[in-house]
Structure formats: structure tokens, C-alpha cells
Amino acid sequence: MVLVEGPFGVPPLGSSAVALGPASDWEQEQEREQVARTQFIAYGVVAPITVAVGIVGNLLTIALLRQPQFRGVTFTYFLVLALSDLLSLCMVVSMIVNYQQEETRFFSTAVWYAHFALFMINVPMSVSVLVVVCITVDRFYSVCRPTHFAAIHTERCARLAIAGSVAFAVLVWLPMCFLMHPVECVEPSCSPPDNRTWWAVRFNSELFPEDWYRPYAWVRQVLLSFIPIILLVVLNALTLRGFLRLRTRRNEMARSSASGSLQLTVSPNAEGRHRKEQHIIPLLVAVMITFSATMLPSGIVDAMHTDDPEDEATYEVFRAVGNNLEILSHALNFYMYILCSRTVRVALKNICRRRRQVSLARASVSRVLIAVQQLAKSHGRGKTSSTEPTGTVGFADTEEGRRRENETPQAVAAETASERNLARTV
Structure with a gap:
């Protein structure tokens, strides 16, 4: 994601002011107000809500994927996907804060936004995109190339693929520093709020000329947006076709086995793998659809960057939609897991049930301890009742005290021990 013009990305490559004459001053003012209103809604309202929802979802995803039942190569990919999405959304928070105030009093803050902020946002986003491609390739081999699947479906291959994705993303985005x-x-060019020294971020045309930036932007978006989208659509379509053929063949063999013409024996491993594929296929379809719908507009915006649009208000709306869709794509993964994976839903219910049981147990222990403390206090008042002045109601005057007096010391000790054992058990 490259959020252009201002602190959300690349500043204008040149002056976007066009001298249209005095007659168009009112139109220019109206257009500026519309652009400001669009930016406020997109980056001051929609983006913070999306980021907050995405951070919560990715934290829950990481907590879920660390459960014992989520072990394996595929879930390793999903864990890295959640981590990269979480990091990118946290970095977007930094840019949202800076967007509300373009100028800063601190030179170190300006250095961060100039050399590191965009790099730290876009690298984890690109890693997320490349990891989704790795998951798609892994599932494609699982269904369509089962003879070669065991060779690539290993922890070593997963680690190499993840490391390669990180290195490739860093290499592609390094010029943004x-x-x-x-x-x-x-x-x-800038309006400082007061007479103190303020700093802003501007495009470095001397070190990075415009003639270099445009080819770089196109190559970058082709590598990180358009090619991944094509790969996801093609490979997922082939995977779905192969899975449907495989399911049809299994159904035919099951019918033949039921009719007695063929004895079908299915190993437990193959049956478990088949069930896992049934759970993952809907998730991959959802990832394919949401990935294409959210990444394509942003890729087009980043590739067609211009500092002098014919209709600035329309261009700003399209750019804001593209940027927010890309943020949304990194916030949706957990909720797609919930909708498409029964395994994830069951694990989430179990976690909530265990937390509820722990809370109820703690509440029960607290109630028992309070009762024991009250009983101990009452017993202590009973011992000192004889020294109380006349007119004071002692422990022996209460119903509990009279009951205790009528009981033998052995019965009282047994009852106290029983209460303590109950508290310890709870």
C-alpha cells in the first residue's frame, strides 16, 4: 500500500496547483473542501475502525493458532499471515496519527515518516500477500499434484518460503526508504502552526527523480499485486476443479463399494486429510474472492499515481476507497476463519467455555472464602462476648451462637474442617 500525497504516502511529484484564473477560485475551494471531507471520512473514521477490528481479529487468530490442534505446515503459514497482518495494521496506526497533523515539532518523527514508516507498513503487507500465494500453491499441490505434495509440504519448505517472501518484500520496498x-x-508549501520550528515530509526529487519512480512503481505493483492476484485466481480455480473431481471419484467408489462390486478401504490418515481439505477449501475460496476484490483497486491506484489528476475530487475518492480496501484485506482473515472453518469455530468455543469455567470457579472460591471469613469473625466475637458490656449483643445471643453452644466441640471442629475442604476443592 502506498498512500500518496501527504503523510499517507508519496507526496506529489510536482506542484498540483493549476492556474485556472480568478473565475475558478470558487470551484477550486469547493473541490478542496470535498477532498478534505473525503480524506477525513476515509482516514479519520473508516480506517481507524477497520484497523481496530483487524488488530483484535489478528490477536485472536494468533491465540487460536497456538492451540495444540493447530499444528502443521498449513497453519504455520496462517500464523505468519496473522503476524504480518497484525504488524502492518499497527504501523498503519502510526500513519493515521500523522495524517491528523502533517507537521511535527520533532525532527526524529519526521525522519521516521520520511524513511521508515512506508517501508514498515508495506513490507508486512507484501509478506502477507506472498504468504497467501504460498498457501495457495501448497493447496494446489495437495489436490492436483498429490505425488509431489509430500516433497513441498514440509516445515523446511515452509520456512524457506516464508524467509523468501520476507526477503523479496524487503528488496522491493527498500527504495521507499x-x-x-x-x-x-x-x-x-507548508503552514506551521506557530513560530517554532516545525518539520514536514516532502518528495526527494534530487535523489529519486520522477523518471525513475514511475517505472519502479509499475514494476512493484506488477510483482506484488497483479501477478499474485492472477496466481490466486488461476491456482484456486484449478484446485477447486481438482477437488470436485476427486470428490466425484470418491463418491463413485463409495457407491460401488456399497453395491458390493468393489471393496473400498480408506486409511484413517487419508480420511482425516479429506476432512481437512473440506474445511480448508471454503476458506481458500473466501481468501481468493476477498483478496482480489480488496487488492486490485489499491494496485491500480498505486500504479496510476499522478500529481495532476483531471478531477481531483473523483481521484481522491477512488484512492481512498482503494487504500481502505487494502487495509480491510489485512483485517478480514480471522473473520473468514470463523465463517469458513468449523475447526476454528469449535476451538474458539472451547476457549470461551474454559474461560467461563475458570471465572465461575474463581467466583465460587471467592464466595466460599468470604463465608469462611465471616464464620471465623462470628466465632471470634462469640469467644469475647463475655467481656462485652451490658446491652451489647454478643455472639452467644445470636441464633448461630446458640446452635454452636448446643453442639459438641467435636461436631464444631468437624463442620469447620468440612467447610475448609469445600473451599480447597472449589
Whole structure:
């Protein structure tokens, strides 16, 4: 994701002001107000809500995938996917905060936004995209190339694929560290809030000329947006076709076995693998649809970056939609797991049930301890009742005290021990 023009990404490559004459001053003012309103809604309202929902979802995903039943190569990919999404959303928070105030009093903050912020946002986002491609390839081999599946479906191959995805994303996004530089905020390009020294971030045209940036932007988006989208659509379509053929063949063999013409024996491992495939296929379909729908607009926006659009308001709306869709794509994974994976739903219910049982047990222990403390206090008042002045109601005057007096010491000791054992058991 490259959020262009301003702190959300690449500043304009040149001046976007067009001298249209005095007659168009009112139209320019109206257009600026519409752009400001669009940016506020997109990055001040929608984006923070999406980021908050995504952070909660990814944290729950990480907690779920660390359960014992989620062990294996595929879930290793999903865990890295959740971690990269979580990191990217946390970095987006930094840019949202900076968007509300473009200028900063601290030079170190301006250095962060100029050289590191975009890099730290886009690298984990690209790693997430590449990991989704790795999961798609893994599932494709599982269904369509089962003879070669065992060779690639290993922890070693998964670690190599993840490390390669990280290295490739870092290499592609490394030029963004040199794209901008911090400058002192002065008129007319910047309006400092007061007379103190303020800093802003501007495009470094001397180090990174515009003639270099446009080819780089196109190559980057082709590698990280368009090719992954094509791979996901093609491989998932082939995987679904292969899975449907495999299921049809299994149904035919089951019918033949039922009719007695063929004795069908299915190993427990193969049956378990078949059930796992049935759970993962809907998830991959959901990932394919949401990935394409959310990544394609952002890829087009990043590739068609312009500093002088014909209709700035329309361009800003399209850019805001593309950027928010890309943020949404990294926030939806947990909720797709919930909708498409019965295993995840059952694990989440078990976690909630265990937490509820622990809470009830703690509440029961607290109630028993309070009762024991009250009983001990009452017993203590009973011992000192003889020294109380006349007119004071002692422990012996109460119903509990009279009952205790009528009981033998052995019965009282047995009852106290029983209460303590009950508290310890709970």
C-alpha cells in the first residue's frame, strides 16, 4: 500500500496547483473542501475502525493458532499471515496519527515518516500477500499434484518460503526508504502552526527523480499485486476443479463399494486429510474472492499515481476507497476463519467455555472464602462476648451462637474442617 500525497504516502511529484484564473477560485475551494471531507471520512473514521477490528481479529487468530490442534505446515503459514497482518495494521496506526497533523515539532518523527514508516507498513503487507500465494500453491499441490505434495509440504519448505517472501518484500520496498526526506516547514508549501520550528515530509526529487519512480512503481505493483492476484485466481480455480473431481471419484467408489462390486478401504490418515481439505477449501475460496476484490483497486491506484489528476475530487475518492480496501484485506482473515472453518469455530468455543469455567470457579472460591471469613469473625466475637458490656449483643445471643453452644466441640471442629475442604476443592 502506498498512500500518496501527504503523510499517507508519496507526496506529489510536482506542484498540483493549476492556474485556472480568478473565475475558478470558487470551484477550486469547493473541490478542496470535498477532498478534505473525503480524506477525513476515509482516514479519520473508516480506517481507524477497520484497523481496530483487524488488530483484535489478528490477536485472536494468533491465540487460536497456538492451540495444540493447530499444528502443521498449513497453519504455520496462517500464523505468519496473522503476524504480518497484525504488524502492518499497527504501523498503519502510526500513519493515521500523522495524517491528523502533517507537521511535527520533532525532527526524529519526521525522519521516521520520511524513511521508515512506508517501508514498515508495506513490507508486512507484501509478506502477507506472498504468504497467501504460498498457501495457495501448497493447496494446489495437495489436490492436483498429490505425488509431489509430500516433497513441498514440509516445515523446511515452509520456512524457506516464508524467509523468501520476507526477503523479496524487503528488496522491493527498500527504495521507499530514500523516496522522501524531512524538510523544515516554511511558507508557502507548508503552514506551521506557530513560530517554532516545525518539520514536514516532502518528495526527494534530487535523489529519486520522477523518471525513475514511475517505472519502479509499475514494476512493484506488477510483482506484488497483479501477478499474485492472477496466481490466486488461476491456482484456486484449478484446485477447486481438482477437488470436485476427486470428490466425484470418491463418491463413485463409495457407491460401488456399497453395491458390493468393489471393496473400498480408506486409511484413517487419508480420511482425516479429506476432512481437512473440506474445511480448508471454503476458506481458500473466501481468501481468493476477498483478496482480489480488496487488492486490485489499491494496485491500480498505486500504479496510476499522478500529481495532476483531471478531477481531483473523483481521484481522491477512488484512492481512498482503494487504500481502505487494502487495509480491510489485512483485517478480514480471522473473520473468514470463523465463517469458513468449523475447526476454528469449535476451538474458539472451547476457549470461551474454559474461560467461563475458570471465572465461575474463581467466583465460587471467592464466595466460599468470604463465608469462611465471616464464620471465623462470628466465632471470634462469640469467644469475647463475655467481656462485652451490658446491652451489647454478643455472639452467644445470636441464633448461630446458640446452635454452636448446643453442639459438641467435636461436631464444631468437624463442620469447620468440612467447610475448609469445600473451599480447597472449589
